[in-house]
Amino acid sequence: MAKTSLDKAKIKFLLLEGVHQSAVDALHASGYTNIDYYQKALPDDELKQKIADAHFVGIRSRTQLTDDVFAEAKKLIAVGCFCIGTNQVDLKAATEHGVAVFNAPFSNTRSVAELVIAEAILLLRGIAEKNAAAHRGEWMKTAVGSYEIRGKRLGIIGYGSIGMQLSVIAESLGMEVCFTDVVNKLPLGNAVQVSMGELLATSDIVSLHVPETASTQDMIGKNEFAQMKRGAILINASRGTVVDIDALCNALSDAHLAGAAIDVFPEEPRSNSDEFISPLREFDNVFLTPHIGGSTAEAQQNIGLEVADKLVKYSDNGTTTSSVNFPEVALPAHPGKHRVLHIHRNVPGILSAINQIFSENNINISGQYLQTNDKIGYVVMDIDQASSELAQEKLSQIPDTIRCRLLF
Numbered sequence: 325m326a327k328t329s330l331d332k333a334k335i336k337f338l339l340l341e342g343v344h345q346s347a348v349d350a351l352h353a354s355g356y357t358n359i360d361y362y363q364k365a366l367p368d369d370e371l372k373q374k375i376a377d378a379h380f381v382g383i384r385s386r387t388q389l390t391d392d393v394f395a396e397a398k399k400l401i402a403v404g405c406f407c408i409g410t411n412q413v414d415l416k417a418a419t420e421h422g423v424a425v426f427n428a429p430f431s432n433t434r435s436v437a438e439l440v441i442a443e444a445i446l447l448l449r450g451i452a453e454k455n456a457a458a459h460r461g462e463w464m465k466t467a468v469g470s471y472e473i474r475g476k477r478l479g480i481i482g483y484g485s486i487g488m489q490l491s492v493i494a495e496s497l498g499m500e501v502c503f504t505d506v507v508n509k510l511p512l513g514n515a516v517q518v519s520m521g522e523l524l525a526t527s528d529i530v531s532l533h534v535p536e537t538a539s540t541q542d543m544i545g546k547n548e549f550a551q552m553k554r555g556a557i558l559i560n561a562s563r564g565t566v567v568d569i570d571a572l573c574n575a576l577s578d579a580h581l582a583g584a585a586i587d588v589f590p591e592e593p594r595s596n597s598d599e600f601i602s603p604l605r606e607f608d609n610v611f612l613t614p615h616i617g618g619s620t621a622e623a624q625q626n627i628g629l630e631v632a633d634k635l636v637k638y639s640d641n642g643t644t645t646s647s648v649n650f651p652e653v654a655l656p657a658h659p660g661k662h663r664v665l666h667i668h669r670n671v672p673g674i675l676s677a678i679n680q681i682f683s684e685n686n687i688n689i690s691g692q693y694l695q696t697n698d699k700i701g702y703v704v705m706d707i708d709q710a711s712s713e714l715a716q717e718k719l720s721q722i723p724d725t726i727r728c729r730l731l732f
């Protein structure tokens with residue numbers, strides 16, 4: 325089993341938001357037993373207190389890791405987002421604190437796409453309203469406003485992993501697919517890339533699959549609803565900030581939209597015991613789901629394994645493959661050697677300062693790996709045990725060093 329400079333039993337993992345048991349099992353199997361596990365997101369003050377002595381933290385979409393939180397997390401080495409989105413993490417602050425961030429970019433893609441298809445079929449049949457009415461004792465047997473999905477046009481905004489998966493399933497059901505994206509994408513099957521205006525004006529169902537960024541904030545508002553076909557449907561399983569909820573309420577009140585399915589909200593309850601508050605609660609023709617697009621047994625189990633594996637690899641040997649904020653380095657094992665990991669601001673002269681220290685102190689390097697991004701540099705060196713602590717001490721003193729870690 326790979327060794328770290330700190331006894332593995334002392335390396336603390338703080339796992340929040342009920343990440344899947346598969347993650348806990350994978351950490352145990354790799355020798356990490358110091359796991360503080362919570363089913364929910366913690367309030368800010370408790371989060372700051374618990375994260376203060378954590379080396380790794382595992383979260384899902386609810387926990388906000390802000391600059392303030394990173395400032396308290398003095399020992400934090402890496403964050404595992406057990407989900408796709410990383411908008412809940414201040415990535416700039418994480419990088420400045422030398423904290424690597426990992427996620428699971430594909431493990432819940434299929435689950436989201438399946439939910440969207442199910443909602444599209446049910447909304448085209450008016451099932452949300454009919455179901456709500458039946459629960460109140462009303463009988464809404466009618467074919468008015470009920471349609472098959474076959475032959476309908478689906479407009480996908482954001483043709484990434486989820487959008488593309490959705491595109492394939494939709495076509496297999498006989499839908500016509502168009503999409504829009506900021507990047508030119510290879511259309512799968514018979515899908516066509518169109519402008520946002522064309523997509524809104526021609527689609528029977530519009531489904532959002534963009535990340536939360538400045539460019540997607542309120543991207544669907546009053547003007548966009550006005551461009552949508554009367555009787556169209558909106559599905560949002562991306563992020564709550566992408567849709568202007570007041571404008572959506574107006575479009576539903578005016579019956580401009582026939583229905584909607586919303587999985588994500590600008591404000592989401594922190595735990596299952598908190599009340600869900602939204603003006604959308606009054607609409608029977610809107611499916612409201614508690615951010616469960618990716619919440620299936622299959623997805624959660626795979627995410628647990630995938631992210632735990634990335635954290636273990638980073639802890640055990642420094643590998644940063646598929647980190648969202650660190651330069652990516654896939655490192656071999658380092659039997660018989662100690663490994664120094666140096667994270668620094670990406671300014672000129674650091675590598676020569678490192679090499680000068682090795683040369684002045686007569687330290688032989690048996691392996692050296694370097695990767696940079698626009699913010700930071702990551703240099704990894706395998707050296708003899710006899711000189712490793714001296715090397716760590718000297719390297720830590722180089723100006724613009726963010727963090728210097730030693731692995732046995």
Ligand SMILES: NC(=O)C1=CN([C@@H]2O[C@H](COP(=O)(O)OP(=O)(O)OC[C@H]3O[C@@H](n4cnc5c(N)ncnc54)[C@H](O)[C@@H]3O)[C@@H](O)[C@H]2O)C=CC1
Pocket residue numbers: 408409410429432433436481482483484485486487504505506507533534535536537539540561562563587588615616617618619
């Ligand atoms: N409801 C849920 O439980 C889940 C929600 N999500 C959300 O879905 C989002 C999308 O996931 P993936 O498809 O895996 O991401 P992705 O990164 O593979 O795809 C996103 C696509 O959106 C495009 N895009 C970005 N900004 C855009 C803009 N302004 N206009 C048009 N296109 C734009 C990108 O170019 C990319 O093709 C995630 O960022 C996450 O927020 C993801 C998983 C589960």
Ligand SMILES: O=C(O)CCC(=O)C(=O)O
Pocket residue numbers: 384385386406407408409410432615618619
């Ligand atoms: O499962 C979760 O908590 C969040 C899912 C999600 O939104 C994501 O993967 O980006």
